[in-house]
Amino acid sequence: MNGASTSSSLRAAFSHCVQQVRSYDYHHYLCLLQLPPDMRKAAFALRAFNVETARAMDVASDPRIGLMRLLWWQEAIDKIFSNKVIEHPTAQALSAVISxxxxxxxxLKRSVAARINDARREVNDIPETIGELERYAEDTVSTILYMTLQAGGISSTAADHAASHIGKASGLLLLLRSLPYHASRNRQSYIPAEVAANHELLVNQGGQPEIRMGEGLSEAVFEMASVASVHLQKARELARTVPTEALPVLLPAVPAQVLLDSLRRTQFDVFDPRLARGVLGISPLWFQLKLKWYAWRGKF
Structure with a gap:
């Protein structure tokens, strides 16, 4: 492939990444637009990779196909680091960003491994503790923020710690938001056994533990959302020690807070239709204004 066609194919690959994030992760798409131009391309490639792996199980009619897709990504990462060419737009963009x-x-490996382990869970294989879900959020969400900081050449322990807390908060809240979707598809529950037991949602069905979406669901959601809220608080306590250039990378704290506020408004009822409106339960315009205000103030 000559230079001109390589660069045009790479442009197409990055354009594909932007479209993927815009279509399937709109609140983070709006966050990435606030990044300085030199960081934006890398951030879109990393988020598009996250979209690909996060949606692998949802777009597959058969869970085995979803798992195969994730295993393909696991191999693709090895190939990228061995400088092998992969005919896939997101992989191409990712390869350029990595080099x-x-x-x-x-x-990258941690992120895919966490998705694969999750995909292999049986329906009645319920996470034991909130700590398990926090680790899953760290591996799938915080890692994207770490890599975005890395792509921006930002090396800061404070920024990494803030990213860890924001990723955990964001991951937990998005799992709560997806509870109705997973329930409709009879997929595994993301309510840990310890939380379900606290609110009488854990039942024994033919010797197998099962979670019932019953009366205590909103209290269970509140308990998990409170853990996410503490993570956001801890991230903000680090704000003064985070270097200025890292602040735009940490803007995903804003959509996490918006979702938390929307859950509060609906009394933590994840089935309330208001949660599905606009962007995480608020109007797109209001969301964009909020985001711009935080970006302008250098806050997250």
Whole structure:
């Protein structure tokens, strides 16, 4: 492939990444638009990779196909780091970002491994504790923020710690928001056994533990959302020690807070139709204004 066609194919690959994030992760798409231009391309490639792996199980009619897709990504990462060409737009963009910014392979591998382990869970294989879900959020969401910081050449322990808390909060809240979707598809529950037991949602069905979406569901959601809220608080306590150039990368704290506020408004009823309106329960315009205000103030 000559230089001109390589660069045009790469442009198409990055354009594909932007479209993927815009279509399937709109609140983060709006966050990425606030990044400085030199960081934006890498951030879109990393988020598009996250979209691909997060949606693998949802777009497959058969869970085995979804799992195969995730295993394909696991191999693709190895190929990218061995400088092999992969005919897939997101993989192409990711490959360019990895070689330009020396992104850590371990974070990409951790992210896919967490998705694969989750995909292999049986319907009645319920997470035991909130800690398990926090680790899952760290591996799938915080890692994207770590790599975005890395792509921006930002090396800061405070920024990494803030990213860890924001990723955990964001991951937990998005799992709560997806409860109705997973229930409609008879998929595994993301309410840990310890929380379900606290609110009498855990039943024994033929010797197998099962979670019933019953009366205590909103209290269970409140308990999990409270853990997310503490993570957001801890991230903000670090704000003064975070370098200025890292602040735009940490803007995903804003959609996490918006979702938390929307859950509060609906008394933590994840089935309330208001949660599905606009962007995370508020109008797109109001969401964009909120985001711009935080970005302008250098806050998250």
């Amino acid at each position: 330009e910014h020396k992104i850590s392979k371990s974070w």
